[in-house]
Amino acid sequence: MAALRSTRIGWGLFLTFAVLGFLLVLQFRTHQQVEADLASMSVDELSVLVATLSRESERLQAEVVDLRLELIGSQYARKTDAEMVDERRRSRDELELVTGAISAVGPGVRMVLTDTRGSLVGPYDMCEIINELRVAAARAIAVNGHRVDFNTGFSEGAAGILMSGRHISPPYDIVALGNPAELHSALLMPGGLAARLGSLPGVHVEVHRQEQLHVPSVDRTPLFQYATRVED
Amino acid sequence: MVKRLYYLPILGLTLGVGIGLLIRYDVPPTYARYLSVAVLAALDSALGGVRALMERTFNDRLFISGFVTNTILAALITFLGDRLGVNLYLAAVVAFGVRLFQNLAVIRRLIVK
Numbered sequence: 204m205a206a207l208r209s210t211r212i213g214w215g216l217f218l219t220f221a222v223l224g225f226l227l228v229l230q231f232r233t234h235q236q237v238e239a240d241l242a243s244m245s246v247d248e249l250s251v252l253v254a255t256l257s258r259e260s261e262r263l264q265a266e267v268v269d270l271r272l273e274l275i276g277s278q279y280a281r282k283t284d285a286e287m288v289d290e291r292r293r294s295r296d297e298l299e300l301v302t303g304a305i306s307a308v309g310p311g312v313r314m315v316l317t318d319t320r321g322s323l324v325g326p327y328d329m330c331e332i333i334n335e336l337r338v339a340a341a342r343a344i345a346v347n348g349h350r351v352d353f354n355t356g357f358s359e360g361a362a363g364i365l366m367s368g369r370h371i372s373p374p375y376d377i378v379a380l381g382n383p384a385e386l387h388s389a390l391l392m393p394g395g396l397a398a399r400l401g402s403l404p405g406v407h408v409e410v411h412r413q414e415q416l417h418v419p420s421v422d423r424t425p426l427f428q429y430a431t432r433v434e435d
Numbered sequence: 436m437v438k439r440l441y442y443l444p445i446l447g448l449t450l451g452v453g454i455g456l457l458i459r460y461d462v463p464p465t466y467a468r469y470l471s472v473a474v475l476a477a478l479d480s481a482l483g484g485v486r487a488l489m490e491r492t493f494n495d496r497l498f499i500s501g502f503v504t505n506t507i508l509a510a511l512i513t514f515l516g517d518r519l520g521v522n523l524y525l526a527a528v529v530a531f532g533v534r535l536f537q538n539l540a541v542i543r544r545l546i547v548k
Contacts (some may be wrong), residue, residue, distance in 0.1 A: 208495075211495055212439055212440060212495045213443050215498060215499050216440060216444050216447060216484065216488070216498075217443045217444070217446060217447040217450075218444045218447060219444075219447065219480075219484065219499060220443070220444040220445075220446075220447030220448045220451060220481060221447040221448070221450045221454070221501050222451060222453020222502075223446040223447075223448060223451060223453035223478065223481045223502075224447065224449065224450065224452040224453075224478070225451040225452070225454050225455040226451075226453060226455075226470070226474045226477050226506075227451070227455070227474060227478075228451070228452050228456055229460070229462060229470065229474075230464075230470055230471055230474040232455075232461065233461065233462040233464070233467045233471075234467065234471070235544060236461060236464065236465050236467075237464065237467045240464050250471065276540050289451075328451065333443055344516040386452060408544055419542070424458025425460075
């Protein structure tokens with residue numbers, strides 16, 4: 204009888220403590236989970252957390268900037284003379300393309316603007332077309348075979364338009380190099396420039412995408428009479 | 436006989452912890468509070484059992500029923516407190532906490548004696 208009772212007590216103790224152990228592990232794990240759960244935090248705890256994380260984020264951002272500068276510095280330091288010459292050459296080529304010192308080829312759009320009366324398309328329309336093309340990231344533009352550079356201006360002429368003092372007459376042939384799809388949609392957007400000009404009597408607008416277009420270089424070197432280079 | 440019985444709680448606890456580690460069951464955070472009070476009650480009952488065993492007044496029926504009902508009641512009281520907007524949770528923590536320390540003190544005395 205005593206042995207039976209002892210066995211029963213033994214099993215009771217064993218099972219009860221097993222349940223206790225299980226509950227303890229469950230509680231430890233749940234508590235860890237709750238501590239990591241943002242939803243269970245108070246406003247004070249959260250604001251402290253946000254402040255700490257913001258400070259840490261600022262510090263890390265500053266470190267990123269420092270490391271980038273260091274990286275750029277070390278890249279420059281590593282470059283050989285030949286690489287430097289190459290880089291200079293590349294940037295000079297790019298500058299020449301942008302300023303129009305050399306002619307350029309590439310994909311883009313060609314816009315042909317016919318004006319049978321010869322007086323309805325004015326210099327402001329031309330400015331607007333150039334502006335629209337530049338907004339659509341045109342890299343080189345020419346009107347009637349003349350490069351539009353940073354100095355080009357349009358004004359009213361006796362018969363047609365004066366482009367930097369040079370007389371141009373319709374049909375206007377405008378060539379722009381850049382992403383053909385973007386340039387095309389910029390010119391032909393509903394209610395846009397082409398639609399407005401096309402509605403004028405005697406004016407006809409045609410816009411074509413082309414894979415290979417040619418834009419000549421500037422034919423007059425600008426004179427920097429008043430602007431001079433700032434030395435470092 | 437009693438000496439042999441002392442190993443059983445340790446074995447049981449080890450088994451329970453082992454099962455707990457093996458079974459990856461997570462209690463939803465909403466019920467975390469109930470579980471914490473229930474665990475406190477279970478711990479108190481278990482230590483009460485050890486104390487009774489050492490004092491040779493152990494009754495297995497009393498022990499198991501106490502363990503089960505205390506655990507469930509503690510969770511229920513906390514739940515009730517939440518519904519009523521009264522922190523009955525604190526009452527349970529204080530009550531079980533005090534008893535826990537008392538039991539521990541008695542066990543310590545019995546061991547030292």
